[in-house]
Amino acid sequence: MSIKQLSIFLENKSGRLNEVLDILGQKRINIAALSVADTSEYGILRLIVSDPVEAVNLLKDKNFSVNLTDVIGLETPAEAGSLARILKPFADAQISIEYMYAFSMKDKGIVVMRTSNRTLAFKVIEENNLKVITLDDIFKF
């Protein structure tokens, strides 16, 4: 049910992001979602790509510090208030969101998030009938 996300440690130096994107681009690996936050010294680049395992190997070969993390993908209708509606059950169950990023296209919104207590998170998803999406779904958009 989870999506494999790439987490890449990036030094805060110009050109580092480009290096990663070039390596993936040359092997025709598609990027569906990307998030990078900055701190003063370093950043963590988070990517959802078409072939995560291959991407990890390619980056490791180039000496990048990278790993795969399980994250949850949820689909919401792209309408006002929908994100609040799907996140509320998590808050009610005392599950904290470590980080998330979201985007919407046409009539759909997609939320990618990493939560504490994943087992409980999936229980909440089931009980509230939330729509989980997989990597395949994302690339079928």
Next chain:
Amino acid sequence: MEGQFWDIRLETISREELEKLQLYRLKNTIQRANASLFYRSLFKQFQVKPDAITKLQDIQNLPFTTRNDLSSHYPFGILSVERSEVVCFHSNSGAFAPKKGIFYTKDDLSAWSALVARSFTTAGMVSTDILQVMVDFGLQNTGHGCEIGGEEMGVLVIPAGNISLHRQIQLMKELGSTVLYLPAGILPSLVDTFYDLNLTPTLDTDVRLIIAGEDLLTPQQKNKYDNLLKIPIIRSYGILEINSPGMAIECEQQDGMHIWEDYFLVEIIDPVTLKPLPAGQWGELVITTLNQEAMPLVRYRTGDVTRIIDKPCGCGRTHQRLDVVSQRLDDLFFIQGRALYPIQIAETLKRVPEVGDNYVIYIDTENNNDQLIIEVEVVDNLYLDNYGKLECLTKNISTRIFEETKVTPRIKLVQNNHFIQQNIKHLKQVVDRRNKS
């Protein structure tokens, strides 16, 4: 001749008499040193006959003592008296620094306090002064030396170790301190703290003299802080393994530090050829103690680069002057007034499994203050998951480095293999990028 003397006879002794005294004491020192395990075997190895010294120049036939000798024979190997005769011990504080220890007999302590009194008097301190000693008291000897020297002079000594600069300034105001002893490296923060508190040293305190030790203080820095604080700064020289303070100090002429030659035989050598250099040339300072009982040192290589100013001084003292220490030959460095060895950082990092053994140490000037920056590789990829873990990791490393060195570093995490990949030339080295003016 102006200014004050502590012991006018010895401070203005003629060179001829001084050299006579030195020779007499040198002979004794070699005999005494020969009682320690270390020197007995060293003298044997170099076929030194302790009674073969007939003139001062004969010292050049003796072997050197190095910092490594001190560490490898720590703690008792260089002790020249029975253990029951020593009354005091000092050493450096880091767990991973090369160990240096020094013992004192009762006579050593009283000689030391007289030398500190002589030094502080030379700097311009008088018995009615109030001396605030702004160094850590404890294992290191500086605090102890200032305390006994100040007491010897009859001044009020405030042992203000391990407290914030804000509290230091409070104490100055509360007690009316007139003289500060401090490591030169904290001058920038002291200036900043006065500024933050909106206080002017000359108006809001009675401080009239600053004695700065430990750290190198370039002529430009000295000028700068003289001007900022509007209080004269006197340089003091001393080392942990002998006396600190109480070896050399500037007089009111502020043109070089008089080294007390009745207690220390001075040589300047070429650190490569190890040959003595004529007066006036820059080289490594080598000291033979002339009056230490517990732990005499013979031709000890200090690692400090300086030169002898070979001109009579206007103050009337006949003891030669050392110029500013311009650099150190070993890897010891000073930051924020504290002495550090890179190995202390290496050993600390080795004990953090999430990072690699490679590192680069940068010392920068940030907002006028020394900043220690350590770049280290994250090797455990599990840490890449979130910022919280990485922040915890940097905090953890920073705390451990502080525990070891008492300096708070900024930890800069870099990716695995970064140093090799970027072909970093200063691997495991210190890059000093400080503004020295």
